[in-house]
Amino acid sequence: xSVLTQPPSVSGxxxxxxxxxxxxxxxxxxxxxxxxxxxxxxxxxxxxxxxxNSNRPSGVPDRFSGSKSGTSASLAIxxxxxxxEAAYYCQSYDSSLNEGxxxxxxxxxxx
Amino acid sequence: EVQLLESGxxxxxxxxxxxxxxxxxxxxxxxxxxxxxxxxxxxxxEWVSAVSGSGVxxxxxxxxKGRFTISRDNSKNSLYxxxxxxxxxxxxxxxxxxxxVGYNGWYFEYWGQGTxxxxxx
Numbered sequence: 001x002s003v004l005t006q007p008p009s010v011s012g013x014x015x016x017x018x019x020x021x022x023x024x025x026x027x028x029x030x031x032x033x034x035x036x037x038x039x040x041x042x043x044x045x046x047x048x049x050x051x052x053n054s055n056r057p058s059g060v061p062d063r064f065s066g067s068k069s070g071t072s073a074s075l076a077i078x079x080x081x082x083x084x085e086a087a088y089y090c091q092s093y094d095s096s097l098n099e100g101x102x103x104x105x106x107x108x109x110x111x
Numbered sequence: 112e113v114q115l116l117e118s119g120x121x122x123x124x125x126x127x128x129x130x131x132x133x134x135x136x137x138x139x140x141x142x143x144x145x146x147x148x149x150x151x152x153x154x155x156x157e158w159v160s161a162v163s164g165s166g167v168x169x170x171x172x173x174x175x176k177g178r179f180t181i182s183r184d185n186s187k188n189s190l191y192x193x194x195x196x197x198x199x200x201x202x203x204x205x206x207x208x209x210x211x212v213g214y215n216g217w218y219f220e221y222w223g224q225g226t227x228x229x230x231x232x
Contacts, residue, residue, distance in 0.1 A: 002155065032215055033215055033216045034213045034214060034215045034216035034218070036213075036216075036218035036219075038156070038219070044224075045206055045222040045223065045224050045225055046148075046156065046206070046219070046222050047222065048218065048219065048220055048221070048222075051211070051213055051218050051220075052213040052214055052215075052216075052218075057220075089155065089156055091156075091218060091219070092216060093216045093217070097173075099158055099170070099172055099173075100146075100158040100161075100217070101158070102155060102156045102157065102158065103155070104155045105155040105156070
């Protein structure tokens with residue numbers, strides 16, 4: 001059971017918009033700790049997608065955006081493309097566990 | 112260009128030991144905390160351990176505390192993970208990750224390609 005809760009799967013057609021939620025608690029996201037997102041393409045290592053809730057590293061398309069409110073965060077992907085099919089993970093810090101924590105991951109399927 | 116290259120994975124029996132290495136390049140290694148993150152087959156990501164840039168401060172997940180030891184050699188730009196008393200549930204791909212500090216929390220800025228550790232009799 002992951003500390004941060006994500007839906008196991010989401011799907012969308014090419015060109016559509018999808019969102020992936022990441023729900024935490026008062027000891028992590030709700031305490032103001034940043035949320036970060038990673039993309040893991042099949043058979044590859046994770047890659048940083050969003051850091052500090054809503055910032056994109058250089059090279060990440062602006063189709064990807066992040067937001068945070070209260071004890072939850074969201075990753076939005078607009079203009080869905082076939083190459084976006086991957087697993088997406090959120091990550092934050094938990095003050096009760098005193099360690100970094102991940103969501104369980106969400107598999108995005110492009111229909 | 113930042114590069115992280117793990118090595119040392121393999122098949123080991125329960126109760127055995129293994130030492131993972133991560134060779135880093137493309138950044139000032141001693142200026143950055145480094146982490147190990149693992150991923151069991153078909154499962155999600157799990158943070159394992161972290162070490163400060165100087166190597167003085169180390170941190171562990173409860174699941175590995177007392178069995179794993181993280182260390183680094185800044186003269187060799189290398190990160191290590193000594194894994195003892197290995198269990199079947201330690202089977203995973205182990206990733207080396209460069210840490211970055213944000214406004215309110217830290218994250219994994221770059222990742223290696225991973226090395227597979229299989230614990231089985």
